[in-house]
Amino acid sequence: MPFGKSALPFDRRAFLKAGGLGLGSIVLSGTRAFAQENTEPVANPTLPDRETHEALPWHHATTLLGDAKYPEDFERFDYVNPDAPIGGTVRQGSLGSFDSFNAVIPRGEAAAGLGLLYETLFMRALDEADTSAMYGLLATAIKYPDDFSWVSLKLNPKAKWHDGEPVKVSDVIWSFNKLKELNPQYRFYYANVVEATESAPGEVSFLFNERGNRELPHIVSEILVLPQHWWEGEDSSGKKRDITATTLERPLGSGPYRVGAFSAGQSVTYERVEDYWGKDLPVNVGSNNFQKIRYEYFRDQVAMIQALKAGKLDFRQENSATTWNTAYTENLFPARRKGYVDLKIVPDKASGVMQAFVPNLRRKKFQDPRVRRAISYCFDFETLNRTIFYGMYLRPDSFFSGTELASTGLPQGMELEILEKYREELPEAVFTDVFTNPIGGSNGAMRKNLRIALDLFKEAGYELRNRKMVNAQTGEPFEFEVLYATESSARIITPLQQSLKRLGVDVSLRLMEPNAYLERVRNFDYDMITMAWGQSLSPGNEQRNYWGSASKDIPGSRNYAGIADPAIDGLIDEIIFSETREHLVAATRALDRALLHHHYVIPQIYYPFERLVVWKQIKGPDPLPEFSVGFPTVWWQDEETAKAIAAGLKELPAPPEEQPEDG
Incomplete structure (x- = not known):
């Protein structure tokens, strides 16, 4: 299963980043041996009778193989700073442009960061990539049989959308159906998932067309849950919304952020939701610390790096060895010479x-x-x-x-x-x-x-x-x-x-x-x-x-x-x-x-580390999560350092124009 930073199993913006370097599931015929011996298709998938269903225990966590690290009563993930201050704005760069806030359809260019608005039923721990451990977010518990032919999840009754409406089982079912209907990537990814149903009040179940695929419960646990009532409602002008079309109307979410100010194709700012329903969940303690998260768009890497060096961006994962060794030298980067910026190399153990x-x-x-x-x-x-x-x-x-x-x-x-x-x-x-x-x-x-x-x-x-x-x-x-x-x-x-x-x-x-x-x-x-x-x-x-x-x-x-x-x-x-x-x-x-x-x-090339350029007002856990940089989720801003750097920048010369070369 993909281990990414987005709630989306197919993140188009991450895909574009990979392309800029030079930059799922379906029953297949012809498989044999182990697959045939340990799996069988399900002709008419159904849930067991209620007595059999209720006899199976509920679990607070699930893994693909092995045991979950955190017990049912855990208070937070080990890698977060529970005392991280809330506030500040962190600015990132993104290549290209955007013309839509619709995260479902393949048409258009969806804005970077849309995953901040939405939530999944379960979420992954950043220090358990080796077991793919997941813990409850919109859902509180999960159960499935030994043959993995179905899965049930209990929704958290406290979960609500930003307009105060509760997150319902019908939202989950509607989201699943729309994702499969409107996006061929999701249709392929969820091909073994034949039905989503409300199996009991506050309980959603998914039926699978094959037994033995232990990953299917995980796949549906990461479904992007959308607000059915909002998408089927009307916008401020009285026009009915259309989930099959691109839109620049600010969408409704249930996550820790909402869309704030934006300029189509140029920038988008996400604002922290002060009354976010899930802020005290164990999976969220020490997370979502920035008051605002802003994405600035650039047509090329040169302009993006110049903005970073001028203090207009705060964080960059540098993919180019040449740029790393040439563009960030102290003579070309006055802020680094002044001590305002850190260059970090951290192991990439996740993939x-x-x-x-x-x-x-x-x-x-x-x-x-x-x-x-x-x-x-x-x-x-x-x-x-x-x-x-x-x-x-x-x-x-x-x-x-x-x-x-x-x-x-x-x-x-x-x-x-x-x-x-x-x-x-x-x-x-x-x-x-x-x-x-x-x-x-x-x-x-x-x-x-x-x-x-x-x-x-x-x-x-x-x-x-x-x-x-x-x-x-x-x-x-x-x-x-x-x-x-x-x-x-x-x-x-x-x-x-x-x-x-x-x-x-x-x-x-x-x-x-x-x-x-x-x-x-x-x-x-x-x-x-x-x-x-x-x-x-x-x-x-x-x-x-x-x-x-x-x-x-x-x-x-x-x-x-x-x-x-x-x-x-x-x-x-x-x-x-x-x-x-x-x-x-x-x-x-x-x-x-x-x-x-x-x-x-x-x-071509391989580099087993992450290269980070970070302005010093932006702080992260020490140590970082074992299998992820965790940015921006578990990072925060130090207000005093931010003020000192802002004052010092006024006295610094602009960084000289430099043509970084990728590699």
């Missing part, structure tokens, strides 16, 4: 990340794995890392880099047993070869790599004619286009372009405005892009969205490569239906190994 060039297998030219492998031999990571990235990066050799889920060496034990079930459909190299990336870093190494790449192209049916790589049978040139959304991203794409040119392959680069780029990617209208997948420590149904056959042609899915392979589908189900942590780890390593040896992507 394994694969950032890669992603060829679109929906294009015939990329369907031969030898072609994809040939392209990988043309990427000189070592030279880029040395000359541009200050040696800060590793090259990922796993889709779960830096975690226990990453495959290593040759398969053995339980992992090998799982892979053997799919041997006939997997590349033989899965069993015989350790996956390694080509190594460059010198002229000699790259000459050798390009010779190997040329041989791979020839094996795939291509040849050089007049210094052009062409299909040996048709004479059609092998050429493609790479889309990207920020100018600086060309720094990582251009070297690949130049290497391929030496093989007679023409690669064109197209820089696009961020919103247009996002739309092209959403509809799989590209030859190649750069993309990153962040993986949780408890992977599950989201793997179907990333690699599953059923997601290949669903607009907005994260199956960017266009993978449709029955063995991959089977390995995904091995993960989803794992009954022990040991099996989950083994199955994930097996999937990782299969993805790598299919050469679906060309790995």
Whole structure:
């Protein structure tokens, strides 16, 4: 299950951030072995009789595997500061623009931060990503049977919308139905959830069409709950609201913040709700401390960084090694020289990340794995890392880099047993070869790599004619286009372009405005892009969205490569239906190994830390939550420091204009 900061299982703004680096569930046929032995479809899902239902105990928490850390009477999460002061404004930057406050539909550009308005039935603890532990928010308790064929949740009778109306079971049911009806991503994600029903007063139940999928209760516990009465009502002009359309009317929520001042496409401010119903819940103690949270929009990273250095933004997670090493030096950042800003590097333990060039297998030219492998031999990571990235990066050799889920060496034990079930459909190299990336870093190494790449192209049916790589049978040139959304991203794409040119392959680069780029990617209208997948420590149904056959042609899915392979589908189900942590780890390593040896992507760079630029009036817990930075939820503003910095800024010169370079 995705472990993110948003209440939305598919956060479009986070997606855009990933694209700017260069920047779910359905029953699948053909799955076998473990999945078939431990699961079965449910023809007519129903709840048990009431006596059987009531005999099952209610729980204050739920995990995927293992035990919850916090007992039923816990007062707060360990990582929060219960004495954090309330007040102040924190300002963040966002790339692109927005034109809607509708968080449901895929049309339009939803404003950053909308998750601050809404709540889910249960919420995750930021120090239990390894078990995916969740605790009650809109709901107080959860129960489900041993076969996970349904789940019931008790709503908190104190939960209310910002207009004072109670949050009802009917809101949950209506929200679930609208999410599935109006958004193909949610429809895919909730495909195994066939019905939501009021099983008792104040109690909502969800019925599933398969048994054995322990993640389904978690998935519905994170449904975004919307106010039915508001969306079916009228606006101030008497016009009936339409949840199928974009809107800039301030929406009603139940969460700790509401929409305040905004300028469409430019900025939006969220204001703390003083009478927020859930402020004293154990899951909220020490959280939601800023009086206002403001998002400023920028067309490019350069302008955003200049605003940060001028004191107009307070916090940034810096994804670029080059910018980190060049743009924030004391001579270019007077406020840092004065001691007003901290640069922090903190471990990223929550996920394994694969950032890669992603060829679109929906294009015939990329369907031969030898072609994809040939392209990988043309990427000189070592030279880029040395000359541009200050040696800060590793090259990922796993889709779960830096975690226990990453495959290593040759398969053995339980992992090998799982892979053997799919041997006939997997590349033989899965069993015989350790996956390694080509190594460059010198002229000699790259000459050798390009010779190997040329041989791979020839094996795939291509040849050089007049210094052009062409299909040996048709004479059609092998050429493609790479889309990207920020100018600086060309720094990582251009070297690949130049290497391929030496093989007679023409690669064109197209820089696009961020919103247009996002739309092209959403509809799989590209030859190649750069993309990153962040993986949780408890992977599950989201793997179907990333690699599953059923997601290949669903607009907005994260199956960017266009993978449709029955063995991959089977390995995904091995993960989803794992009954022990040991099996989950083994199955994930097996999937990782299969993805790598299919050469679906060309790995780029990997960095197992978070780089933070933080103005010193913004404070966070020490230590931070084990598996998250937790910003802005568990951070706060120190008023005295804010006043001192505001006074000092008046005496500082403006930061010099600087062109940061991404990487």
